[in-house]
Amino acid sequence: MSQPPDQAGFENELDELRAKVDSLAAQLAQEYKMASLGRLLASIVHEINSPIGSILSNNQVVLRSLELVKSALGSGDAAALAKASRLVETCLSLTAVDKIACERIAEVVRGMKTFARADSSEARKVDLNEQLQDTLKLTQGEFRQRIQVETDWGEIPQVECHASMLNQVFLNILVNAGQAIEGQGKITVRTRHEGESVHISIADNGPGIKPENRSKIFAGGFTTKAVGVGTGLGLALSKKIVEETHGGSLYFESEMGVGTTFHILVPVEQKNKAAV
Amino acid sequence: MIEKATVLIVDDEEMVITSVRAYLELETNFEVHGFTEPEQAVKFLEGNQVDICVSDYLMPRMSGIQFLTRAKHLQPEATRVLLTGHADKQSAIQAINEVNLYQYVEKPWENAQLLLIIQSGVERAQLMRELQATMSELASANSSLKDVQKKLLKAFL
Numbered sequence: 001m002s003q004p005p006d007q008a009g010f011e012n013e014l015d016e017l018r019a020k021v022d023s024l025a026a027q028l029a030q031e032y033k034m035a036s037l038g039r040l041l042a043s044i045v046h047e048i049n050s051p052i053g054s055i056l057s058n059n060q061v062v063l064r065s066l067e068l069v070k071s072a073l074g075s076g077d078a079a080a081l082a083k084a085s086r087l088v089e090t091c092l093s094l095t096a097v098d099k100i101a102c103e104r105i106a107e108v109v110r111g112m113k114t115f116a117r118a119d120s121s122e123a124r125k126v127d128l129n130e131q132l133q134d135t136l137k138l139t140q141g142e143f144r145q146r147i148q149v150e151t152d153w154g155e156i157p158q159v160e161c162h163a164s165m166l167n168q169v170f171l172n173i174l175v176n177a178g179q180a181i182e183g184q185g186k187i188t189v190r191t192r193h194e195g196e197s198v199h200i201s202i203a204d205n206g207p208g209i210k211p212e213n214r215s216k217i218f219a220g221g222f223t224t225k226a227v228g229v230g231t232g233l234g235l236a237l238s239k240k241i242v243e244e245t246h247g248g249s250l251y252f253e254s255e256m257g258v259g260t261t262f263h264i265l266v267p268v269e270q271k272n273k274a275a276v
Numbered sequence: 277m278i279e280k281a282t283v284l285i286v287d288d289e290e291m292v293i294t295s296v297r298a299y300l301e302l303e304t305n306f307e308v309h310g311f312t313e314p315e316q317a318v319k320f321l322e323g324n325q326v327d328i329c330v331s332d333y334l335m336p337r338m339s340g341i342q343f344l345t346r347a348k349h350l351q352p353e354a355t356r357v358l359l360t361g362h363a364d365k366q367s368a369i370q371a372i373n374e375v376n377l378y379q380y381v382e383k384p385w386e387n388a389q390l391l392l393i394i395q396s397g398v399e400r401a402q403l404m405r406e407l408q409a410t411m412s413e414l415a416s417a418n419s420s421l422k423d424v425q426k427k428l429l430k431a432f433l
Contacts, residue, residue, distance in 0.1 A: 049361045050289040053384035057295040060387050061302055090298055097291045145288065145336040 025240050029165050032237050047108050047141045051101030058094040058101075065091050107137055123270050125158040128166070128198055129191055135170045136189070142178055147185050154192040160270045165241045169250070172234040173202050173262045180206035180260065196268055197248065203261035209254040217252070247271065281398040282325065285310045286317045286343055287332040287359065296330075299387050300394070314338040321350045327401040328355040328394055330381075333368060341367070344375040353404040355397035359383055 065087040072084035136149060143149060177187050181204055188203045209217065218239045242250040247267050254260040283306050285293050293310035300308050309326070311317035314335060321329075329347045333340035344356045358380040360368040368380040378400065379393050 045361050049383035050287070050292050054289075054291040054295040056384055057299050057387050061295070061298050064302060087302075090302075094295065094298055097294050101291055 022245060025237075025245050026165075028237055029168060029241060032168065032234070044108060044138070044141060048105055051104045054101045055098050058098050062091045062094055108140075110134065110137065123160045123162055125160050126163045128156060128159050128161075128200065128266070129153045131163055131167055132170055132189060132191065132200070135167045135174065138171060139174050139178065142175070143187075146183070147178055147181060147187055150186060150188045152188065152190040154190070156191050156193045156198045157268055159198050159266055159268050161246055161266055162241075165245060166264075166266065169238040169241050169264065170200070170202070172238050173264075176234065177202060177204035177206065177260070177262075180204055182207070193268075194265070197265045198268060200264040200266070201261055202264075203259060205259040208256040208258060209252070209260050210256070214254065218250075242266065280305065280307065281327045281402070282307045282309065283394060283398070284317060284320065284326045284329045284347075284354075286312075286314050286330070286335075286340070288312050288335040289332070292332065292359075296390070299391070303391060304395070306394075306398070314343040317343065318346050318350070321347055326351060326354050328357065328397040330357045330359060330394070333358055333360045341371045341375060344371070344377070348375050353401055353408065355401045357381060357393060357397060359385065 069084040069087050072080035072087075132151075136151075139149075174187065174189075181187075186205050188201075190201045190203075192199045218235050239250050242248045242264055247270065249265045250262070252260055252262045281304075283300060285296055285308065287293055287310075290312055293312065297308045297310055300306050309317075309320060309324075311320065314331070314337065317329075317331075329344060329351075331340040331343050331347075335343075340358050340360075344358065347354065347356060355378045356375055357378055358368050358371060359382075360380050361383050365380075365382065368377070371377050372380070378397050381390055381393060
C-alpha cells in the first residue's frame with residue numbers, strides 16, 4: 001500500500017527544510033568563525049612575535065659570539081680564552097631558549113590548523129579530547145598566568161561530528177568564561193562518555209550569570225559585553241550547532257558568587273546523516 | 277659620552293628578557309635588569325636609578341602603559357620605550373603623549389634598531405640629569421650672588 005500523496009510531499013518538504021536549516025547554520029558558522037578568529041588574532045600574533053623576536057636576536061648573538069670565540073681561540077691569550085668560554089656558555093643557553101621558542105610557535109600553528117581546516121560537507125569521527133586540547137592552545141594568549149586551566153579527560157569514544165563547528169562552540173564558551181572571570185580564576189574542562197553521548201563540561205569560578213539574564217543567554221543578539229567586544233551571536237549559534245546540526249544539547253548551571261558551568265552533550269553517532 | 281648605564285626591561289616572556297640581555301651584554305657594557313613581573317620592576321625603580329625603561333605592552337596583570345606611567349612618576353628623567361606587537365600599535369601611538377614615550381619598537385624587533393634606540397635613550401636620560409644638576413647649581417649660584425648684591429647695596433646705602 002503506497003502512502004497518500006500529500007504525506008510523501010510533506011516528508012519531502014520537511015527534508016528540504018532540514019537541509020536548508022543545516023546550510024544556513026553552516027553559513028552563520030562560517031561568518032562567526034571569521035569574527036571570532038579576528039578577535040583572537042591579536043593574542044595569537046603576540047604569542048608568535050615574542051618567540052620569533054627571541055630566535056632572531058639569539059641567532060645574531062650566537063653568530064657574533066662564535067666569531068669572537070674563533071678569534072680568541074686563535075690568539076691563545078688567557079683573558080681572551082676566559083671570555084671565549086663565557087661566550088660559549090651564553091650560546092648554549094640561548095640555543096636552549098631557541099628550542100623553546102620554536103616549540104611555542106609550532107604549538108600556536110597547530111592550534112590554528114583547527115580553524116583553517118575547510119569544513120567538510122559530511123560529519124567525520126574525531127577524538128573530542130584532542131580537539132579540545134587544540135582549542136585550548138588558542139586561548140593560551142588570553143589566559144596565560146591570569147587563568148588556570150584544569151583538565152579532566154575521560155575515556156571517550158570517537159564522535160561523528162563537524163569538528164571545526166564544535167571547536168567554535170568550545171572556543172566561544174572558553175572565551176566567555178575567561179571574560180566573565182575578573183582578575184585571577186580557574187576554568188575546568190571535563191569530558192565523559194555517558195550512554196550514547198559524550199558529555200563535555202566547561203566550568204568557571206567567575207561571578208555567575210545574573211538570574212534576570214539566564215533566560216536570555218541563548219537569544220541571538222543578547223550580550224552583556226561592551227560595544228565591540230561581543231556580538232551576542234556566539235551562544236545562539238553555539239546552541240544551533242550543538243542541538244540542530246548535531247542533535248545534542250547545550251545548557252548551563254550558574255550560582256552567583258560561585259561560578260558557571262556549561263554542559264555540551266554530543267551524540268556519538270549522527271542519526272540524521274544529511275550533508276551540511 | 278655615555279657613562280656606565282642602567283637598563284630596565286619588563287616583559288612577561290622570560291625568553292625576550294634573556295635574548296635582549298644577551299645582546300646588550302655582548303655589544304655594550306650596560307647593566308641590564310630584567311623583570312617578568314611589572315610590580316617587581318616598580319619596586320626596583322623605587323630604590324634604584326635607571327637610565328631607560330623598556331616595557332612590553334601586553335602583560336597579564338599590568339599593561340606596559342600602566343607600568344610606564346608608574347615609572348614616569350618614580351623617575352621622570354629615565355627614558356621610556358614600549359615594545360608592541362603589530363596589533364597594539366594604535367594603543368602605543370596613543371600612549372606617546374600619555375607617558376611621554378620616547379619611542380615604540382614593534383615586535384619582532386631588530387637588534388640593531390633596538391640598540392640604537394637604547395643608546396640614544398640612555399644618552400638622553402643622562403643629559404637630562406646633567407641639565408637638572410647644572411640648573412640647580414645655577415639657581416643656587418644665582419641666589420648667593422643675589423645675597424652678595426643685597427649686602428653690597430646695604431653697605432653703600
